[in-house]
Amino acid sequence: MSSSLEKNMLILRSSDGEEFIVPEVVAVMSKAIKNMVEDECASNTIPVPNVDANILAMVIEFCKKHDESEAEAASDLKTFDSEFVNRGQEALYDLITAANFRDVKELLDALCQNVAEMIKGKSVHHIRIQFLGYQLFEILTSNFIWNIWCDRDFD
Amino acid sequence: MMNQIIWKKKKQYTPEKLPTQIIVEILSRLPIKTLFHCLLVCKDWFFSISDPYFAKLHLSRSPISLLIKPIYRNHPESTQLRSIDLQCETQLKFSSKINFPILEHQTVTSCNGLLCLSCISNPIYVCNPILGEYITLPISTYDGKQPHRTITAFGFSPLTNQYKVIQFFVYRVFDPINQAKAMIYTIGEGSWRDIGIVPYYLINRSVNSFVNGALHWLTFTQNSPDFIRCFDFGSEQFRVVPEPPECGLPRKNFMGFVRVGVLRDSLSISDFSNPFHWDIWIMKDYGIKESWSKEFVIGNVTGMRGYGDYYETIMILKNGEILMLVNKGVLVLYSPKEGRVEKLNIDGININPAFYGTAHMPSFVSLKDVAKGESLKKLSR
Incomplete structure (x- = not known):
């Protein structure tokens, strides 16, 4: 030292x-x-x-x-x-x-x-924009079916 | 326009670098309602949240909620359960046929987010209302005789990671000597096991008394020195837990005003028998008599109701306030700093003047992992 x-x-x-x-x-x-x-x-x-x-x-x-x-x-x-x-x-x-x-x-x-x-307390959309904004393109294309599934009501 | 903003963000932040382990750390700190949104954010998050490890981590961090069930059977909301997160005052509503198969006059007990619905005529259901999954337990009859009373308790053995249901059968004949027979059902095993005559049986249920893998209750038998009794779901043994120094045999006459509970993850005794001050004891090291310490003495409280009301302590909030349930229908907050009691108003609770309450932690613990080998049913949403 x-x-x-x-x-x-x-x-x-x-x-x-x-x-x-x-x-x-x-x-x-x-x-x-x-x-x-x-x-x-x-x-x-x-x-x-x-x-x-x-x-x-x-x-x-x-x-x-x-x-x-x-x-x-x-x-x-x-x-x-x-x-x-x-x-x-x-x-x-x-x-x-x-x-x-x-x-x-x-x-x-x-x-x-x-x-x-x-x-x-944020919405799905908000969380995506805020944290995964860079994935928007991907979400729009390959996650298309995923999004339809996601439209189910959970509340 | 939107695309431009997004692409700008891509250059600014680098959240994709965050490893899954960190994402799980973050998500495990969220309340259930937000987690429903997170499930839908992307596939990675969905699979992270659906993982049994996540369920365990989330459970260890989530605060106690209060699950309430209206007492009146003909009330329009009598087939609904509400789970209230007392830290942030949000609530979840669970309904029959959406979250669990059927709710009539069953007793509801909760452990790690799973509910056990039981009564004498219906089969017993174990369900996770969040995921809408349930299993039906086979009907248990002891000796084929109709018992005078059955009492069901639901619990978890942390060592073996097993969930168990114990059912006590009390026959009239046994009443004078206080004995009962019991059977145990381990979720995933598929059949009831007879454990014969048991030394103690559950009499009075408290809001929250499951700690250290055991369910605790108090006995009011005058001459018995055993005061706090418990059933350990791991070893399947009945035990006596040492009581706080001032709550022994000489004070048994006042036992109607003493409650057992869990505060700060430790066993606690709340003594409401003295009209001038209330004592709250916490057992800091489980099972060690010397570790009982008198944490709170509540005296001269403004806003305190009359003597003889039925008080139960539910939990200590992060800010140090103590949440109590009065007469199974009113929630009050006691602030030790200001020394006063305040009524807690939560939307929708005043509609039901009386309810049963039990501690509940909404969780993603899936019966798929817990009840391997059982025929699992899923309610369609």
Whole structure:
């Protein structure tokens, strides 16, 4: 470990080369990183491929808050979570991918809950446009029979 | 115009990258009503939702709903069941011949989203009202004699993943010594099994008392020290669960005001016997007497009704409020922070002044997986 680095600190390097110095306790909230540290296959710098600096910063912010506020009231953390995940769809999906890939359970839970809140109460049409908009062409053609079947009333 | 917007979105978002496992994670957090819409969104989602793994995951995350059945038989809605999601106050209506085969004066019990409809003259049905699937159990007669009373209970054994129906037959002869005989039907096995004379039998049903694979009830027999009894659906054994420290034998006279239930996934005892304060106990580690803790003491409540009303605690909501059922007909919310009780108005409930309530979690648990080998019938929609 390099001398300039305090004890129990790790460097995470994002896909675009930016480096973040993070306490080990925070970094190991990611199960993937935890496994690497435990297996001692991690050098002082841990590469985090597939996650760019912007998203990595957000993930670290989330993990830091959760690490610090262990003793804090659960309601405070909940407010933080709901504000944290309240982002545009693009960032949300990037965050989900990052959280899934790095296996950060708390973050993944909060994000999935947020997407679920977005879907809650929406119509079939709306969900398709919002979440599967890119599939419109496919829905119009190969899913034609599917759509007829779907016209059945479920309520 | 529409196409342009869609294609623009394609460049912006990359949701197709989300793995199925994440989609399942997201969908499992949705209420049943939205899931019906999600079923129709695309084939991938349809197959994800139809998967038995999804049913299990969704069940573990869904909050308790209250299933209500009107008591009056001649009421136009008496053949209808309503399932009310108390967290977001939405309701589902289940009707005869659409969601389940027939509903007359049967007793309805629920477990993991499956309903068991039973009464003395009709056969017993087990159905999932969401999927419209049902099976008919063969008629059980013990010794060929007409019993004085039959009581049916429905439950689930988490270890073996089996659903079971137990039927108690109470004969008049046995009454003085409080004995009954019982038979068990394991869904998927196709026949009733005789387990002979049982030490205890179910007397009073509470709204929700199924926890840890066992159904719990209270006994009011004066001299018996056994207070909380249960039937374990896994081991098929009857057991006694230790009671909270202040609810033992000396207080048996007041037992009419004590209820057993499930709060925060733990066994709970609600003691309404004291006119000045009510105690709610929760058993934090199941089966360990020392883990009983008095979680709530409700006293001096504004809006509280008179002494002698029949209260039952149903669940603790996310915001900490306690939901209670009063006199089997009124839902009230007790807020521990503000110390007051408020009546909960939900559309359509006031029409039926009295109802039976039972805890129910609408689910996609399919009888196709649960009742392999049984002749499954599907109601056409």
